[in-house]
Amino acid sequence: MxxxxxxxxxxxxxxxxxxxxxxxxxxxxxxxxxxxxxxxxxxxxxxxxxxxxxxxxAGKEDLLRQLCLSGLHRFILEAEEAEAEPDGWAALVAFLGRVVDADVHSLTERLAGAFTPTAELREAAARAGELAARLVQRAQAGGRLRADVTPEDLALVLEGCAAIRVADAVRTVQLRRRHLALLIQGLAGPGDPSLPGPAPQPGELSRWRPEG
Structure with missing residues (x-):
């Protein structure tokens, strides 16, 4: 050539x-x-x-799968970058802020069950879950994150922020950041009383269509 x-x-x-x-x-x-x-x-x-x-x-489902995969890749990128932060609590807080600003979870919140996931999507989701778990463990080891918080709780925090949406895009960002700041105060340890349970279980919050 x-x-x-x-x-x-x-x-x-x-x-x-x-x-x-x-x-x-x-x-x-x-x-x-x-x-x-x-x-x-x-x-x-x-x-x-x-x-x-x-x-x-090939069609709408194929496009939705690609959107979801792009969102997972952004989540993974932010989580990997957060791991470079030496302080576990600071890493977790920065990670949550960046993912909320990137609006990664709006698709999860709006398109739940709209497509059948592929093996590539499930692999990326597993990697995202591993990274989130490590961020939680590091923050808890440092004593700043309450001990009864799970990685699945983070998913609820992120989806809750994504659900905030008004007509003004700038105001949406402001409200999401404010809401996240309130939630972060609740994540801080040691936490008393204990969170009502039981905690979300792995896989319980999956929005994808089941296999088969």
Whole structure:
């Protein structure tokens, strides 16, 4: 392959990647606002033809799976970056703030049960769960996170923040941050009295369709 043709291929790939990002951004906006919206609404929002969209995704479920996978990848990235923070409590608080600001859990809250997960999605979810558990353990080991908090409690915190949504996007961010700050006060240890139980169990909060 010549240098010129290599540059052309790279350009085409770059253009395709940009188009895909535009489609995913549009899909996120459309489906968070209206989970029942047709896939044609995504094409319209993205400014692409429906055929261009179908060249990338077989249908709405395929698009939703990709959105969910992108969200899991962002969650994993934030959790991995938080692990570099030496203080366990500071790592957990920073992680929660970044995930809330990234609005990762709006899709979970709005699109629950709308698609069948793939093995890749389940693998990413397992990795996200492992990282969340490590963040909880580190914060508890340092004595700042109450001992009866579980990684599943974090999922409820994040979904609760994502459920806050008003017409003004800036105000939505402000309200979510305020709500998270209140919840973080409740997470701080040692905590008295104990949290009412039992705690959420692994898998109990899954929003995906069951296998089979």
């Amino acid at each position: 010549t240098e010129e043709s290599s540059r052309g291929l790279s350009g085409r790939r770059g253009h395709a990647k940009r188009n895909d990002e535009v489609i995913l951004t549009a899909a996120r906006d459309v489906f968070v606002n209206d989970p029942s919206a047709p896939i044609s609404a995504v094409a319209g929002r993205a400014g692409v033809g429906i055929s261009a969209l179908y060249r990338r995704y």
